[in-house]
Amino acid sequence: MLVLLAAHLGVAAAIPWWARRLGRTVWMVAAVLPLATVAWASVSAGRVLDGGAYQESLSWAPRLGLAVALRLDALSLLMLWVVAGVGALVLLYCRYYVERDAGRMAALLLAFAGTMSGLVLADNLFVLYVFWELTTIASFLLIAGRGETAEQRRAARQALLVTAAGGLVMLLGFVVLGQEAGTYRLSTILVDPPRGGLVPVAVVLVLVGAFAKSAQLPLHGWLPAAMVAPTPVSAYLHAAAMVKAGVYLVARLAPALAEVDPWRPMVLGVGLATMVLAAWRALRATDLKLLLAYGTVSELGLLTAVLGIGTRTGALAGAAMLLAHAAFKAALFLSAGIVEHQTGTRDIRQLTGLGRRLPVLFGATALATASMAGLPPLLGYLGKEAVLEAFWHGTVPGNINHLTTAVLVLGFALTVAYAARFLHGAFGGPPGRPTGAPRRPQVGFVAPVAVLAGAGLVLGAGYAGTATVANAYAEGYPAGPQGSYALSLWHGFTPVLGLSALSLILGGLLHAVRRHTLAAAATVPRLPDVQGGYDRAVAGVDRLAVAVTRHTQVGSLPVYLTVLLATVVLVPGAALAAAAPSLGSPPLWWSPAEPLLAVVVVTAAAAVVAARHRLTGILLAGAVGYGVAGVFLVRGAPGLALTQFLVETMTLVVVVLVLRRMPARFVHGRTLPRARLLRVAVAGAVGVLVTCFALATSAARTAPAVSSGYVRRVAETGAHNVVNAIVVDFRALDTLGEISVLLVAAVGVVSLVRNHSHKGAADGGSGEGRRGIFPTAHWDEPRQTWLPGADERPGGERSVLLEVATRLLFPSILVLSLFLLFSGHHHPGGGFSGGLVAGQAFVLRYLVGGRADLGVAVPLPAGAVAGGGLLLAAGIGLLPPILGGVPLESAVVTWHLPVVGAVKFATSLFFDVGVYLLVVGVTLKLLSAVGVSLGDAPAGALGADREEEGSR
């Protein structure tokens, strides 16, 4: 089975290529696989009909208990014959029908045949669902074609939306059902059906999915709309196979779930209502395909009802009727296709007298129509008798038997009437008025119609064979109260025979007085238009989506942020308030210095808000940073304070360098006072929330801090500074990630700033003019070379004081940085602080001596330094595993050097050196980026600003 399904999909994928080579022969190739399926099913039939089953399973996700489980039993066999048999005939028919784009259509039809076979073979609810939705997709693609007309696109979309939405509902039902049953295996559920609990809910959900797929009221609108698809597609998907999926599901689950409460009322109510109303609707159709489509909806309603009642007779009748419907409806669609292909129209009002011109087709079609009307000895009659029997003597509780039977007879009468209307409309009428001269269709074109129509005759007349298959399916039910019914053409003079005759007579009368019928129909108030309902629903969803988008996606960043923060305040804030945790008894302050620092920090922060100048804002933000560093110091984190000081300085330098070209003042916001008030309120609320949250968190500690272990074991790392030991040893992987982030950020800055370097160079050209603006002092212009690269700067920008100071300071700062690096293991400091100090030495060189001097100071490319640092750190981390240790492990090593004596160090020192190099490299990279591209001289920027402001 798995092989067959895989072959379908494989061949379908290859067909578009073959279609170009083979032309029309490709349809023959495509028909091979369905024929093989029919053959395989027939070979397997013996064992299946004896009550056995074929099973196959492919493990898919064993841990989730998912397996592609397939099972061939009697019902599957019946459906497989229908799917593959009709499929093969339709593909052969397409050889004559399809004029263009054959490859795509053949591939899709074959793929559909494969997925539909999979659907009827599936033994796992999820597998069934997957195939179910695959057939929906195939249907969508086949209806849409190449999507050339709006009508096609719209019909395809409707079919997809309705059936896929139904499928989702059904999936929900499957999940409920599977959970209640404890298994998702269909055969197990059937053997031991779940009861009680949520099973009624599952029943409703699953039935809704089945009704959507099988076009039951009120979800049937997509099926008539889908008639824009080519006729073979309508015949195969929308008459014989795909729409039967819902019916199949009903038939499959009825033995297990028919007793669950909402099942019978739903299938009977919906099924019979659909049967009558759609048949009535078919009477008014003038388009042959539309007539057949409503006929199909009607028949599907009948099948749903009869297969759903859950009795043995019902199952027998349903199985026979299902076979009969597949054969005659496919035949009629194909016939309508030939009529359209040969005459160019399928409008009843234009077609006339075809019966005499195309006698063979007429004969075959008449046979199929007779089966639809339920004339003996055809299969349709066999099914109809059984259906009437099932309802007349059915086990449906209460007095509803007579009512349902009456409805049924009415439905059959209408069926007879529209069957007559179809035959008369397509082929009847006087031959006098020619509708063009139709060419005689080729034999191969009509053959599939004849075969399908003939099947109705053979299976009807040879009812014993049909009964065998139907019995095999119906065995799941106990015999009815009136004994076991058997499919037969003749049961003697029974009430059922009378009802059958009554429906024929009624139908014939309806057809005879059809003009009056239609006139009467015109006076009957029309039912609410389902199509209109669908349109309104879709338009409503569209409008809702647009309205939601318009109100939520306003495109304003401040609004988004306000909403986000308000959510933060409301949801976690409400949770915090609801939990009302104890805030403990926090001390007012830890040390007297804290309130002072807090005042500095808060004042500076508040001043940032009031700042009008960019530079003021940056400096004030820096002040906040220094204040925070002071807090770190007070609270026993000198290393952290050192790093914070250095980082703050570096941030200031970078931000000032980048921003010196932007306007000096902030843009004045046009914020409304109300909006500003809202922002203040939201931001204030977040602040209050964070304060409460912080207090609550720190009071909620229940376990001792993990770091006590670090303090105890710090001696193993050879370090005295526990923070440094954590950074380079205990949690070195964190540090590795962190320095990588730093490097990536630096690369990002470079790429963002440098992308316009050519433009920046062009802007630098204006530097010539601005020298006149600034009066230049020449008294401190250096006469000697203090910094090697500084000579390249114009004299007016140089200062001997600064250059001498830099010359003196630069080596000292570097030595300090090295000291911090190497002493970090024992005292506050470490790779970060050392690297930042060294970086600031280079900043000094850059600011005083310019870009060229920086180049002299560091002859290496910045990227190489940074990359080397990362490589060193990572390499040191990876060395231990090579030597048989754990990554990032370190050891304490003691060397005895001749002069120095014993040198004891930890190998994690090299990791810290890597960090140091990376930080230096990142600093250089940032400097090179913001320095090179932002104009050669900072003053130029100011000049440009002035020009800009002047022009405003």
Place this chain on the structure above:
Amino acid sequence: MNSALGTTANTLDVTMALAVGALFAVGFYLMMQRSLMRIVLGFVLLGHGTNLLLLVAGGTPGPPPVVEGKTPHPEVADPLPQAMALTSIVITFGLTAFLTALAYRSWRLSRHDEVRDDVEDRRIGTAQERAETADDTGRIPGDAAARAEGRQ
């Protein structure tokens, strides 16, 4: 084990909690402005607030966690929040530099130090009306045919 690293409630004092809250409030207020530079400044303040929160809420304060000799000082500050805050400070630096460069780039491209409303977002709101005016000719398939028949 020493008491400082044990289960001590309230490692955080009221002053610091208020300072952290104030930094968050000011930071977020600035981030809700339209000026890109103010957003960057807001981010910087937010970073300060977060780093401070990490340290002050994470563990007990005390003498620096530097172990001299064999026995550690009984009440050293908790070193783990310090290490985490260290990481956080460095990352904040990287992000600040990146954001600044981003603001600069935006200014270079548009010559506006301002976050403008996203025009594309606004266009989505009017997409339906535009589509309807453009596609008025799309007919309704089965329905139109069915209605036509119903009338005859």
